[in-house]
Amino acid sequence: MATEEIRVRGTVQGVGFRPTVYRLAKACGLLGDVCNDGEGVLIRVSGSEEAITKFIARLQTECPPLARINQLARTPYEGDLKFDNFVISTSVSNAIKTEITPDAATCPQCQQEIFDPFSRFYRYPFTNCTHCGPRLSIIREIPYDRCNTSMSAFAICPECAKEYHDVENRRFHAQPVACYACGPSAWLERADGKSVTASMFSMLDDVDAVCTLLQKGEIVAIKGLGGIHLACDATQETVVQKLRQRKKRYHKPFALMARDIKVIEEYCTVNAKEKELLASSAAPIVLLQATGKKVVAPSIISGQNTLGFMLPYTPLHHLILRRMNRPIVLTSGNLADEPQCIDNDEAKDKLRTIADYFLFHNREIINRVDDSVVRVISDKTQIIRRARGYAPASISLPPGFQDVPQILAMGSELKNTFCLLREGKAILSQHLGDLENAAAFNAYQETLNLYLNLFEHTPEVIAIDKHPEYLSSKLGKELSNTNQIPIHQIQHHHAHIAACMVENRIPLNSPPVLGIALDGLGYGDDGTLWGGEFLLADYRQFQRLATFKPVAMIGGEQATYQPWRNTYAQLIAAQLWDDCQEQYADLEIVKLLNKKPLKLLNQLIEKKINSPPASSVGRLFDAVAAAIGIYRDECSYEGQAAIAMEAIVDVSSLNNDKEAPIYPFSFSFSDSIYCIDPRPMWQALLNDLQQQIPQPVIAAKFHKGLANAIVEMVKHLYQENLINQVALTGGVFQNCILLQQVTKRLETLGIKVLTHSLVPANDGGLSLGQAVIAAAQLIHES
Template sequence: MKIEEIRVRGTVQGVGFRPTVYRLAKAYGLRGDVCNDGQGVLIRVSGSEEDLTKFVTKLQQECPPLAKIQELSRTSYEGEFDFDDFVISSSVSNVIKTEIVPDAATCPQCLQEIFDPFSRFYRYPFTNCTHCGPRLSIIRAIPYDRHNTSMSAFTMCPECAKEYHDVENRRFHAQPVACHVCGPKAWLERADGKPVTASMFSMMDDVDAVCTLLQKGQIVAIKGLGGIHLACDATQEIAVQKLRQRKKRYHKPFALMARDISIIEEYCTVNAKEKELLTSSAAPIVLLPVLGRKQLASLVAPGQNTLGFMLPYTPLHYLILKRMNRPIVLTSGNIADEPQCIDNDEAREKLGKIADYFLFHNREIVNRVDDSVVRVVGDTVQIIRRARGYAPATINLPLGFHNVPQILAMGSELKNTFCLLREKEAIVSQHLGDLENIAAYNAYQNTLNLYLNLFDCKPEAIAIDKHPEYLSSKLGKQLASANQIKLYSIQHHHAHIAACMAENSIPLNSPPVLGIALDGLGYGEDSKLWGGEFLLADYRQFQRLATFKQVAMIGGEQAIYQPWRNTYAHLLAAKLWDTCQQQYTELEFFKFLKQKPLKLLNQIIEKRINSPSVSSVGRLFDAVAAAIGICLEECSYEGQAAIEMESLVDINNLNNYKETNNYHFEVGFLDNIYCIEPDLMWQGLLDDLQQQIPQKTIAAKFHKSLVNTIVEMVKLLRQENLIDRVALTGGVFQNCILLEQVTKHLQSLEINVLTHSLVPANDGGLSLGQAMITAAQLINTY
């Protein structure tokens, strides 16, 4: 007989892993014990060599649904061993190296129970087990035990305790286990403070009453898993309009929830991959093509050809939607750009003038976790916002990074995440929002402190973006100074490319890739603002090979929300404004621009007063969109004009335009590197506008022309450099026409194309890249 210590690392706590170990050990007649500790799961076991091998093989084959084994090691056990049977021992606190499981959508077994009148969980909105339910949203410390979560406030009743301690039950050590008798409760309140009475509407309970309220056109704030949402009937024009006006969210698309796939399919086409995502344990919002068979309220997603749908992911949502035969809006419960509310009192204060009713519960949300957003491009899943269901699942590091010191990367200013690097893995936080909002910045600091404590992270280095005014960079400098640790400033677009390399498992010492990073802007090595870059890069360094023409961003940040500023700046840069005044005076955008204080704007540009030059492809999209009449005057969110222009394009007709009809981009030189200049493109576009070519045709031609330009630049750079891999990254590559078309053309040239699927292409993935570059530089010095 052999005695072994089996160490299992990965996502193995709070997912029913120990009961699986117990069941298999008993099946093979083994003796010993299993326990959780700070590193994962520890198994001490005695048996024959054959039975031990079968046990380990079976454990890997029958891993629970939410578990993920990253490493399993077997060594001889030399310590005291006094077991007559196999048992589950209490958790041990030691060095923390384990993972936290993302929050998981309701499993089929729990769903069946909440609708079974004979189950003690019938209509209980907080039903869960080891296969589903809250994780990150309720945890305060590791190990993941009940006393370290917000469920510590609820003492288990005898029935729940019995299931919790029954190793054969799927609720064995399910930390949030609870029922009607002992668990959290949900209740309905009126926003005006008046009492809610049963005579107001027929209802089974307060949760069921929400459905009636939504059907009557009311707005209800619903406290869910990781935050509070605002809900209304998505088919009622007045209700959606009321929600937009009260929330002051005038154009950005609303997220939708539907009871089941069949309702979604009345409004959108859903392919097999998208259906798999919708029904997965992550249960994200999935962007789906509009079908057009049935119509939602026009203000749900104005100017879009996609809708963002999710399925219910908690029993609470399932119970609300049981009688709802149409979609509901389910959008973040917040004011303007503030973080989503998570506290009852905070919601009463901030959402009291938006919601008509509140559905609250008394389980504390410890960690705010927004809904994740994904879309399928080709056969690849593209994560746009990585949060509930995905964070903080670890990302395995590529070959060469397996002994990295602990590193903290602070992320960007917008769409912020931070990243912790340790040993063989990266832990990227959930989406934390735009730090320019003080409430978001405070939440960022609180979440950062929580993660550092949860994962017992003591970083030896801190990585920040080079931009001196980013709040994340300033905080990183303060932390590095206060703790006397190394600080690394990482160029924005290099970080984008490194993140793409990392999630595609490109080893540390691989040859450079050609990274094409297209976005709004990032601080460059020359202290200018970049945004359309071709960089030959590895993890340690990069060489800038090509860029887009620098154009003034009139008024700085104002240009993001007033696209006409970019149109005017581009026409000036192309020396076409005088031509406009002679030949194109009847164009709508020209008439609009003539009403602006152009002399003052010219002075601002000449004197470089808050008008930095940028090589931004994001702003180029805005400029073209405004010129053809999309969001000419203003946007209510970044990228709105570009997104609406993309939605105009009929992908099926995209390739019907002859090569000669495409717009032309010239290639020149700037500071000894290639420079893509859009001057001739603008001339062609102005001619099309004058000939009254349809808006959607111009949008398609612009997309196709930009694709061709990017591909031709890759061909040119390939002649001068050894390039066999191209990484496509940056927020502009969330445009799926651009991504699909560039990928297809480059693959036809036998180039291996790297894209994002684990972290966003936008700034939400930046922290991973910052951490990887810092790790590579640190490894290089060891």
């Protein structure tokens, strides 16, 4: 007889892991016990060595669907184990080293039960089991037991208790288990405060009534899993426009939800990988190509050819959409740029002028969790926003990072996430939004405090972005000063590249990669704004090898939202404005620019007054889009013009160099750095505009030309430096066409290309890069 202690670490709490251990231990004839504690799951077993080995093998192959074993360690048990059976013991509280499971979409069995009239869960909107339901959104502290969640407010009834304690039941130790008799309830309210009853709609209940309201053209605020959403019929243009005006979200696309894949396929093409993502336990919003067979309201998307669809991921959503044969809008319940509402009273205060009705429930949302957004490019998932369904699942660090100290990385200003690093793992927060909004910054601080407490994380080092005005960086400095914690300032684009290296499992002591980081802007080591960088980088340091020609951002941040400013700055930098007056005076863009206060703009450029030079490829995209007539005057969000230009690209021109030759870029070398200059591209583009070449063809030629220029620079740097891998990162590489063009051309040259799939290429992945750079620097110092 052997007696062993088996320590299991990973995502092993709240996912049906202990019942699986119990079932397998009994099947293998073992005695002992299993319990949750701060490190994960602890198993003590007694039996033959053969039976224990068989048990461990089955545990790894028959792991529950939401569980993930990161480490399984066996040691001989020296104590006196007195068991005459195998049992599940009470959870133990000690140092927190385990993980929190992301919220999971309703499993097929629970879906079946809510539509089964003979089930006691029939039409119950909060049905769940160990395979699905709320996790991060309801947890206050670890271990993940009912008393540590917002379900502690609901005393479990005898029927649910029976299932909860039945080890053979799917709901064994499912902490949020509940039913009509004992669990949360949902109800409908009118925004004007007048009374409402389901009988007014001749419906089954308040949840079913929401479907009727949506069909009638009403806007309903729905309290869901990680926040409150605003919903309306996605096919009624009048109501969609009304929602845009009331919410003050004038252009950003609206997310859609549909009852099932069949409804989605009436509006979009959906490949196998996309279907898999839609139906996964993460249930993200998936960006899909619109087909045009059936169309949603025109103002759902402005200047784009993709629709963001998700499937119902809670019983509440399944019940609402049961009778809905068309998509609904399901967008965050907030005013533009503010955090999503999570509290009933807060929603009534902030959303009463937007929604006509509210569908509330009384289960408290502890953690705000937005919907995740993904897309599939060349059969590879690209995460654009990492939140519900993915966060806070840990990311295993590559070899060499096993013994890093606890590190806190504060992230960026836009699309913020923060990151906790410890014991070879990175815990990335859910998407927290743009910190320039005061409410978002407050929510960021609240979530940060909650994570630090949840994981008992005491940072030994804080990593921040080098930009002196980022609120996340300022907060990091405050925490550093208050708690006497060393601080590491990390260059923005180096962090982008390091994040890409981590998720591609590049070991700590690997040779440098060539990182190409293209984005809006980041603070450079020389105090200027960077945004089109070629860096020879490892985790610890980097060398800037090449960049795009810096061009003034006239008016600073205004240039992000008024693309014409970038066009004028580019033409001035290319010394083509005089040519525009002489040869291209009839072009619409030139006429528009001549109406602007050019004398003042020239003074701003010359004297560098609020017009910093930036090597931003994001602003280059804006400049080209404005030149060809896309969102010339105003954009309501960063990258809007660039996204719209990507959407109109003519595919045949993209694939045919004879019909649409590549726009040229030139290359120069000075001050020990190579530079890509778009001047020849502008000359060719102006000629095309004069010849009235269609927008889609010009857009294709620009994408091809830019991709070709990037690859030509790589070929040159490749010969001069010992490079065997290229990492593509930064928000600009969320452009599907550019990413595919660059990747294809590099792979043709035999170069290994690293891209993102676990964290966003945009600033949402920045905190991961900051954390591992700080870790690498610490390891080197020690």
